[in-house]
Amino acid sequence: MKSIKAIVGSAAVLGAVVAGAVLPASAASAATPSCTKAEAWSNGVLVPVSSGGKAKCSLVKGANNAAVGALQLALKICYSQSITVDNSFGTNTFNALKAAQTTAKIGVDGSYGPESAANLKLSWYGDNPTKADCHVNDQIDEVG
Structure with missing residues (x-):
């Protein structure tokens, strides 16, 4: 019969293995910073960006x-969403x-x-934007 120490030790090893299997997925999502502000870029598009100015957020x-x-402005203007x-x-x-999406x-x-940042249309920033002012952010790969 196994001792309690051996069972607890096996459980700890199993827990570490399971935790290791889960960590890479959370590490990957942690690599994408949160969008915290909006910037009007030189192409006139209002872009959600991280505190460090990254559009991949x-x-x-x-x-x-x-x-x-x-x-929300992009969803309202470019995709006719009532929000x-x-x-x-x-x-x-x-x-x-x-x-x-x-x-x-x-x-x-x-x-x-x-994926959304690279493929969704964003709205031009200015007075009375319309659907004609919506563009996929073509600078996303240049600025990140």
């Missing part, structure tokens, strides 16, 4: 900042983003990350 339900507002631009990523923004034929998960 992420936004998820619960975020509250200017980057969310830039995304309020209030800088708060709630259920309406989540559902509107899923609809835009479906239209863009990219992964549909309701979160904004590098």
